[in-house]
Amino acid sequence: MRSLIDIFDLSVEEVNGLLDTADDIIANPAKYSTACHGKKIATLFFEPSTRTRLSFEAAMIELGGNVLGFEAGGNSSSSKGESVADTARVVSCYADIIAMRHPLAGSAYVASKNASIPVINAGDGSHSHPTQTLADLCTIRRHKGKFDGLTVGFCGDLKYGRTVHSLIQALSRYTGIKIVLISPKELKLPEYVKYETIKANGMEYYETESMTEVIGDLDVLYMTRIQHERFASEEEYLRLKDSYVLDMAKMEGAKSDLIVLHPLPRVNEISTAVDKDPRACYFEQVLNAKYMRMALILKLLAEKDTEMPETDAEYREDLTCDNKGCIVTTEQELPHLFRKGADGKYRCLYCEHRD
Ligand code: NCD
Secondary structure, X not given: OOOEOOHHHOOXXXXXXXXXXXXXXXXXXXXXXXXXXXXXXXXXXXXOOOHHHHHHHHHHHHOOOEEEEEOOHHHOHHHHOOOXXXXXXXXXXXXXXXXXXXXXXXXXXXXXHHOOOOEEEEEEOOOEOHHHXXXXXXXXXXXXXXXXXXXXXXXXXXXXXXXXXXXXXXXXXXXXXXXXXXXOHHHOOOHHHHHHHHHOOOOEEEEEOOHHHHHHHOOEEEEOOOOHHHOOOHHHHHHHOOOOOEOHHHHOOOOOOOEEEOOOOOOOOEOHHHHHOOOEOHHHHHHHHHHHHHHHHHHHHHOOOOOOOOOOXXXXXOOOOOOOOEHHHOXXXXXXXXXXXXXXXXXXXXXXOEO
């Protein structure tokens, strides 16, 4: 069964193919209007969402298919204690494809191992969000015409921002990309992304706490929200929540062909005055997300019988993942699967945290 759990489930050629399909959908929408006639997508959202859920649903409707699902875990049997594995098995009886968002890292992987239909990860905790990445890539390519050689800045909550992790992973497969990481020290990129993606691929990178220091160097600025819901301490959130605000004064120091992206929702990290600047691309990104999700649904349904490669993780009874945000904390009897990282340490297969 073909699923999309993290961006590495798609080769670079496949990502480029999806970008081409999205361009074609944008140019010829009528050609695709019955492509999924008789098919159903189940949107299983255990966490809040506006764009991701509605764009999956709009995508399926525009392909001529139908939609079912729930928009809050409290409205599903998970509130009675049903596991992700059982939910995935059950929903496989009703739908042709699942898009699932869940607060725990590794949840989409567990769903994919138990579903008999393709599963799309629509965000698993602070881990990954590969379909937002497809939207980000689409927006970058439509403006810059390429990925190679770009200087891409990520600003805000790089620790909990799953869209950041997935986009850095995607960019690691192009050449000459320079990553600029702008965050308070408390919200730095998790070390698994730094080791397994940036360092392991020899990507050039620079870390700073100052946006003004680097804004003039950037081709792409990816702003993010401070992820309130993932903080253990309200006090720490309140201290960090206004760390960065992109306003017109800062934009004056940026290149004239910078593009500003944001996965949204925005809280206050981009002043609304910036919305009128032609370099602000975050609302266009929302629309591109729908086209990329249409392209993805088409691909996964067409290739649903393609087997995913078996995981290369090791079963290690002696190791236990202690990440409270990992699916192992709630799901029964999950095998202890670990993968040896580039730094020689074992990382949990589900959430990629270190033992
Ligand atoms: C993001 C998410 O859910 O991770 N939103 C989205 O899907 N567009 C970003 C966020 O919530 O800050």
